Amino acid sequence: MNYVRQGGFSRNFLEDQRFRQQVPDVGARLRGANIQDAAAHNRKIILHAIRARGAVGRKELAEITGLTPPAVFKIAKDFLNERLLISTRMREGAKGQPAAVLTLNADAAFTLGLNIDRDHLTFVTLDFAGNIRTRSHLATPFPTPETVRSFFAECVDGLRQDGAIPMSRIVGVGVAMPEGLGTSPAGDPPPGHRQWSQTPVHTVIGDLVSTPLVQENDAASAAIGEMLFGAGLQADSFFYLFICVGLGGGLVINRQYIRGCHGRSGEIGTLPLSNPFRSSRSDLSRTLEHEVSIPGLLEALRKHGIDAADLDDIDPSDPMTDEAIDAWINSAADLLYLPLLGVVSTIDPEAILIGGRLPYGITDRLCEQVARRLSLNVSEDYPDLRVRRASLSADAAAVGAAVLAFKDLWERGS
Structure with missing residues (x-):
């Protein structure tokens, strides 16, 4: 048994009733996988592989997924019977039978x-x-x-x-x-x-x-x-930064969306404003989404004398507007530095994706500035870490x- 010394006496934590009350019964939190769970999981990974490759043969699917060829053939047959997949033949050379490949039936549902x-x-x-x-x-x-x-x-x-x-x-x-x-x-x-x-x-x-x-x-x-139809087809693990009226986030690890204990993982918009580069601009009474959000951008423009009621009113070709946008981008990157550095240090994602409803040009510039700040601490030990605009971007939530x-x-x- 494990004992610790506390207050001059040994305490067996396994027999401590207060500790038991704080830790739920292990049996209540563990759940084994049954046949139905395994079947659902295997269906998902087969579909994910086909989404990523576009058109793929059964043999290649077995190699990609690690499933046995009979299992792949069985799942593929089910999908074909349900008309969720289409089997076509593609001739790869002049000799022999054309190879059969599987593709998604876009009109199935x-x-x-x-x-x-x-x-x-x-x-x-x-x-x-x-x-x-x-x-x-x-x-x-x-x-x-x-x-x-x-x-x-x-x-x-x-x-x-x-x-x-x-x-x-x-x-x-x-x-x-x-x-x-x-x-x-x-x-x-x-x-x-x-x-x-x-x-x-x-x-x-x-x-x-x-x-x-x-x-x-x-x-x-x-x-x-993004995980299923965007950057997730290339990156298995990423952190998604969602900039809209508010600021949220999403965590994907090994092609699984991670919700957290209370379903609130990634909610970095609730963090206090802390600017490690300009401490005078820190305000622990306000949250990150007050600044890094669409309302935060519009408010920054108004402070520069540019009246924009919504994103459609922004004219980036105007030099004064572009200067104000640049100032907001740099401020937002400063404020995102510590939260995203924490994400990189604890989660070790392949990518930081920034999406939401910001115009593409602004998002790309924000990605560049965030990447520049992270490079201060993220060394060559992270050669594959990328900060870039999410593929689905504006329509991602829908x-x-x-x-x-x-x-x-x-x-x-x-």
Whole structure:
């Protein structure tokens, strides 16, 4: 047994009742994998391999995934029977039979993704291969439940009238929205928007389509979408920085989204403002998302005499505007330095991805400045660490939500 010396006497912590009360029973926290779990996992990795390679043969799939050839053939047969995959033959040379390869059947199924934020609504239709088939966007400050219902109904009616996507093949709806939507980091929102604090989203749009509805945090949705259809096809582990009205994050390790004990991993926007390069600009009474966010950028522009109500009003070709943007980028990079250095030191990701709704040019410049600061401490021991713009970027939350709606179809065991 392990004993420690405390206060002049030995204490056996295994027999200490207070310690037992603080640590849950091990049996309650461990869960073995059954046949259904293994089948769902194997289906997922087969699909991920095909998404990453585009077109791949069964033998190569076995080599990539580590599954036995019979297991790969069995799963592939199931997918083909479900019409989720297509088998085609590609001639690699002049002799012999053309090799059979597997590709995703993009038209096999579709999902709807809805991103609700404090300044906009975005709707996408996603096919099984991860392609965005339709997209609708509405810039609206502090949308109410009624606004969301009207927008979503209009988008669904448009799909029905267009007829390009069979409604019978829509298998789910995913909704991405920030935590505490009825509030605002920038102040007190209008009464209509505060209704979200007591209004579940399924009661707003759940009756408009006859499919399952899943809901997820917007930063988590963006990270998951990136994991499955963006940079995650090349990087197995990354930290996703999501810059929108607020500031959030998502953690992916070994192609698994990590939620944390309370489902709040990656929420670096709640950290206090601390500028290690200019201590006079630190303000521990304010949070990081007050500065590193779209409202933070717009406020920085206003301080430079540039009146921009939203991102569409920003003219980066104007020298004064560009100078103000550059000042905000440098300030944001200073503030992100310590939090992201902590991420790099503790998680050791392959990449730091920055996404959200900032214009691409601003995001790219922010990535460059963040990388420059991290290089002060991240030595040549981290040659592969990259700081770059996320692939899905502006629509990432809506796409990620739509991706989550495919979950049952992907993991359905046979």
